[in-house]
Amino acid sequence: MSARLSEYSHDGLTFDVRDSGPLDGPVVVALHGFPQTSRSWAGVTPHLTRAGRRVLAPDQRGYSPRARPRAVAAYALPHLVGDVLALADAAGAERFDVLGHDWGGGVAWALAAAHPDRVRSLTVASTPHPRALVAAMPHGQALRSWYMAVFQLPWLPERLLGEPRVVRRLLGSMGTPDVDAVQALLADRDAARATLGWYRAAARSVVRGGGPGAVAVPTTYVWSDGDPALGRWAAERTGAWVSADYRFEVLDGVSHWIPDERPEELARLALDRMTSVEVP
Template identity: 60%
Template sequence: MTARLTRFTSEGMTFDVLDSGPLDGPVVVALHGFPQTSASWAGVVPPLVAAGYRVLAPDQRGYSPGARPPDIASYAVARLVGDVLALADAAGAERFHVLGHDWGAAVAWVLAGVHADRVATLTAVSVPHPAAMARALAGSQALRSWYMAFFQVPGLAERLFRVRGGALARRLLAGTGMPDPEPAVSMLADPASATGPLSWYRALRLPGGLRTGRTAVPTLYVWSDRDTALGRRAAEGTAAHVDGPYRFVVLPGVSHWVPEERPAELAALVLGHLAAHPLDR
């Protein structure tokens, strides 16, 4: 049994992590999205802990103050995946469940595809399998993903997001239905904390991008039909890229921000998934 974690290291950098639940419980690694932190899981973690799971929710690369490398190459998806494995190793978890939302889900898809020996189950929230996303980008999804091109230019978004106290970031995030955009606005309006998260998008142009294989681990994919960033085509196309047991759940009337908007419902779905595919199976 390992001690309670507040920090862990990966590639010589220091990451902050929230470690909740029994130290000897099955481990769930919860990966936040953009532009968020581990705080986005605040409503989801307590039911998991009450059910006996140990939940590790890190502030990921670019978000933890001690892990903000300046170069774009440091945000290649293989290195983001490596951070998750470093966390699991620090917790003594040879195998673990992974739960991810938004960019955290993208990392979780790659992690499950490349390191299926370490991942017991995958729960992806909002973001579809990368291959389904790539195919959808040839159609209407490209219009939904316009902001990805905007984020590509180093320094541009940082400059615009700090104008008038983050007015542009506030307007964009409020338009997506984000329940409380102010913490994210503060992050994006400060160049010291904005560049790391934006570098995740800029690293997409690196060789390999988000490429991953088919998913063999038991998978739950939760998508919401009022998601302004991710459309139905990629969501429904995800099943074609999963070989393991698969469940697709649509939350009607819910925005992109599922963990904050429907935490109890999401936690119940996750618990059902984990119970159906326990670590000791």
């Protein structure tokens, strides 16, 4: 049995992690998105741990204070995927379940596509498969993703995100939960630059035609019809990128922040997926 983790290392970086539940339980890695941290899983985790799961929720690259490299290339998906594998290795988990939201969902898709031997099951909230998302751009997604283009500008986005009034107006309009915590994170210029690195590295990958391929892992995708950032076109076509058992769940009247608004329901859907796969 491995010891409880509070941090782990990869690529010369040190990551903070929340480790909850029985140490001998099947491992679930929960990956947060932008602009949140591992705290975003606070409502979901107790439901999973009561079901006997060990939940590892890291503050990902750029969010952990000791894991903020300066180069944009350091935030490319292969590095983000490597961070998750290093966490699983530190916990002694040869195979594990993955739960992701927002950008954490993007990492989850890439992880499952590249390492089906490690990922036992996949549950993604909000984020469609990246290839479906790119294909959706001419079908209304580009208008929803306007901020991604703004984030490509040098230095200006970091400066704007460091302004409390700007953050409150932008995130408040999107219904972002825990605005105070988000504001505190982005007020740190290094943190703002690092979290924006995810968007900048992704844009370079799209230009090169990169991105994860099809997923051969049992998968549940949870989308909400009140999501202002991610539309139905990509959501309905995500299943084309999963070759294993696939379930598409739609939450009515829910915004983008599914783990915060419907933690119990998301946990139930994730556990349904996890228990559909035999734990060795």
